[in-house]
Amino acid sequence: MLPKDLLEPLGLDALLVTRPENVRYLSGFPHPEDAQVLITGEGAFLLTDPRYPEAERESRIPAKVLRREEREALLKTLKGRVGFEAEHLPYAALERLRELVPAEWVPTKGVVEKLRLRKTPEEVERIRKAQALAEEALAHVLPLLRPGVEEREIALEVEFFLKRRGAEGAAFPPIVASGERGALPHARASEKRLKAGELVTLDLGARLEGYHSDMTRTFALGRPKEELRRAYKAVAEALEAALAALAPGKTGKEVDAVARKALEAHGLDRYFVHSLGHGVGLAVHEGPSLSPYGEDVLEPGMVVTVEPGVYLPGLGGVRLEELVLLTESGVELLSRFPRDFQEL
Amino acid sequence: MLPKDLLEPLGLDALLVTRPENVRYLSGFPHPEDAQVLITGEGAFLLTDPRYPEAERESRIPAKVLRREEREALLKTLKGRVGFEAEHLPYAALERLRELVPAEWVPTKGVVEKLRLRKTPEEVERIRKAQALAEEALAHVLPLLRPGVEEREIALEVEFFLKRRGAEGAAFPPIVASGERGALPHARASEKRLKAGELVTLDLGARLEGYHSDMTRTFALGRPKEELRRAYKAVAEALEAALAALAPGKTGKEVDAVARKALEAHGLDRYFVHSLGHGVGLAVHEGPSLSPYGEDVLEPGMVVTVEPGVYLPGLGGVRLEELVLLTESGVELLSRFPRDFQEL
Ligand SMILES: [Mn+2]
Ligand SMILES: [Mn+2]
Incomplete structure (x- = not known):
């Protein structure tokens, strides 16, 4: 320009x-x-x-x-x-x-x-590369997800992997939140050890040549409680609904409302205490905002996260987050890691 | 209060x-x-x-x-x-x-x-711990300082060591600047490989419970050129002179001038392109400032760096940085790593 x-x-x-x-x-x-x-x-x-x-x-x-x-x-x-x-x-x-x-x-x-707000093809390529690297990091640490391992150990291994592979760093300190700590949306990885029957949430991204990625998965360590399995199902539905609703011309607010409504059907909307998503690019949190306050109108070329979550105090939490590119007609998923319920 | x-x-x-x-x-x-x-x-x-x-x-x-x-x-x-x-x-x-x-x-x-500005004994203790950990990290990577190793590898190993040992992170991305790159005061560690006859500057700190440390050493990989050895000697003298001058009641400006004068005696003052030092605490760069503009009057309990450097374009650079506590009568060194000229 x-x-x-x-x-x-x-x-x-x-x-x-x-x-x-x-x-x-x-x-x-x-x-x-x-x-x-x-x-x-x-x-x-x-x-x-x-x-x-x-x-x-x-x-x-x-x-x-x-x-x-x-x-x-x-x-x-x-x-x-x-x-x-x-x-x-x-x-x-x-x-x-x-x-x-x-x-x-x-x-x-x-x-x-x-x-x-609207990314050029070169920018999308960089975000895609950052995302691909973060997914390699997630695959790399999956074997660590077993009872007895410290959350911190997993987060460090994510960071080290990213940096060894040429990232400027993690997009943010990787979140590894297991068991009750999963109910804290912004839990830093702690010295807590993973336990059988828990859910564990991993939220991670890479920063590569200035550009960021961002994705969250929640895994089960063996069979979790019924309430947690229900929460997982509800979050997955909210995510599907939001992804289906995402399209140019919609406001962030409208899409946020779709996810909240899907959770409401399960009586879980009041446990979704943050925004549905945010833009990602040279900042890991940037415009547009998908939130109850988000007046931004979505346009092709925008890259946003979609990350519904349910946080049950004292019990645990579930968050699933995809990174998507707005296209002319809908969305293209930049995050490709499987998100179906997995008992490790 | x-x-x-x-x-x-x-x-x-x-x-x-x-x-x-x-x-x-x-x-x-x-x-x-x-x-x-x-x-x-x-x-x-x-x-x-x-x-x-x-x-x-x-x-x-x-x-x-x-x-x-x-x-x-x-x-x-x-x-x-x-x-x-x-x-x-x-x-x-x-x-x-x-x-x-x-x-x-x-x-x-x-x-x-x-x-x-004036640290409590508890704060000094935390800075001391961060400094001690950073020195362990430096000792840990010393064996990597040999021809053929990438700067980046050394910097990553510093960071990984600090985090594995419980630091929140490095105080800043560790600087590893070898050969000509030593002439860039803020060189990020790069893919450049170390070579025999070069100087290599390591500037590193830890962040522990919010508090930072900061120290720089310059090592020789075998016998460097005469000009670089002279620069080392000049920087070491400037550091000694500044440490001797540091005391409560002085301004940052006065101490900065002492170091510049010591370099001037070697005709090298114009290659000293940054401030002499800065306070360290919850921020890695905070008050007081030891610089040509530093009007702050030094007081007991302040923690500052003293870091003269000489940067010779196309040739290389030397920086030595100590972390010190202002006492009633002078200074106590918080950094303890040897700083005499070392050919590795
Ligand atoms: Mn996010
Ligand atoms: Mn410094």
């Missing part, structure tokens, strides 16, 4: 991009926490500091490696209406910019995030 | 703490990215959401597990002057708070950061 085409509709003369994922999106620069992108009528430039002398080579757009004073001098040349990322820039950083630069600083929201 | 003693000098009726390290400092809650601390005349409370039903147990201060509407209802009860963390809170988040809550929102800077 030409700088002009981005700036003109916003009535801006320039835009300062500070959110790391947005900086990486616009530049490809792999150290976006230490860089910004400045878009002016003349073009888009990466700004970074002398810690990154190779920035020019590592960035798709021209890079300026500047010391503090040089950076300030450059910013001082800005004129007119200059946009900043209001959801990211801290209040005090804006105050400093306002003091330094006699331009009109204009809050913007979601400008680059909006460009990021 | 009593809420009153914190709020009164600032002329505040309440303070909303959002920066994760500050939230963890005040509460001990291990998921501070998803929580805030609200300090009012009645006390300090952790605010989080239903993803963390165990917050009450995991926080040292009373925790409120609130859904979005409940959180908003609570904030709406705030009256008078309410402080926010201006260096952390994004501009748009402040705008939302201002719309929601009819109080006077007052920017504050560094309130909790200031409390964090």
